Amino acid sequence: MKRFVYADNAATTPVSREVIEAMTPIFETSWGNPSSLHEKGREAKDILDDARERIAKVFNCDSSEIYFTSCGTESDNWAIRGAAMRMKAKGKTHIVTSAIEHHAVLHTCKALEKEGFTVDYVGVDADGIVNLDELRSLVTEKTALVTVMYANNEVGTIEPIEEIVEIAHAKGALMFTDAVQAVGNVDIDLSKLKVDMLSLSGHKIHAPKGIGMLYIRKGVVINNLIEGGGQERRKRAGTENLPYIVGLCRALEIAKENLPELDEVAKKRDRLIEGLTKIPYSKLNGHRTLRLAGNANVGFEFIEGESLLLWLDIAGICASTGSACSTASLEPSHVLIAMGVPHEKAHGSLRLTISRETTDEDIDYIIENVTSVVEKLRNMSPLWEDVVKREQTV
């Protein structure tokens, strides 16, 4: 029987009922502008302050270190550009990032290259883990910023962020991490994790699209990206999106409460990976254990990922070949290429990102359908014919 299975939670997540319920009274009643001095404004300001305090508790940081933005992309742009421009004044014009970053980071770095900064892209191993020895050799006294993602959005690999922070700080560089995929998947305690900046996005954790956050450690000063009014302690102008800020706050609290349940999600993920890698000529992409609880990314030889997606869509399964942002282009994933996956194999990859909502029946349904679609597509492929012939002769 046909089902509907949403397995693309790395692209976006549905807004949860609790988040909608937390936001509704702000739309209906507390719609004031937090900058207004009258009663309606003060009411909004109190709610804003409360949300910031509660988020600070989630991350064990100070509320003055939290800045609300419009999305993960803005937070990434601000952190990188703001730090680069600030450090330039001290003669530091070098940036180190990784080859597997989200385009919000990679394209910001590319733009800065055109503006006179030098950028080095540290490589990763076959599992997608940043090469720490190479990183050590790249970071120098000229380095303004090291920016490495906490967890990768395509293959789900979790990076050794503590070590990366140490390497950056040893040379006096700032350290920023794009934690958009890690938040809700990893317990992040900012009193222990010594990153200078960290970004996150609402819509990856069951809050709406169009709300993000940047954490900036006390004492770290970066330039503004958006100029205007005096909001966010004069660091990020624009009237605060209070309903979404409250939604983000609730989503972060729920995500933290639910961390213990990730073991269950990881068990389902492992069963999914086990089922999919039983298919001949398939391979898991990303680290076996140091990976996000909901991420399964498997490569299948002799097929096109896009064809696989279309057939799965017909079966009611929402999946992805890599990141949602690169599906418009037919370029193979820069992440898989950086991991050393050959071009032709990178084209046949499938990313399934499950959640707490995913049931055991959903997992069975995915395995069944991927297995039959891969077989169907291979039977139409001349390359596959050769493989079958070769196998028959041995």
Ligand SMILES: *Cc1c(COP(=O)(O)O)cnc(C)c1O
């Ligand atoms: C989704 C995502 C972003 C962008 O966040 P938006 O809120 O969609 O702009 C940045 N980095 C990573 C790793 C992501 O997965």
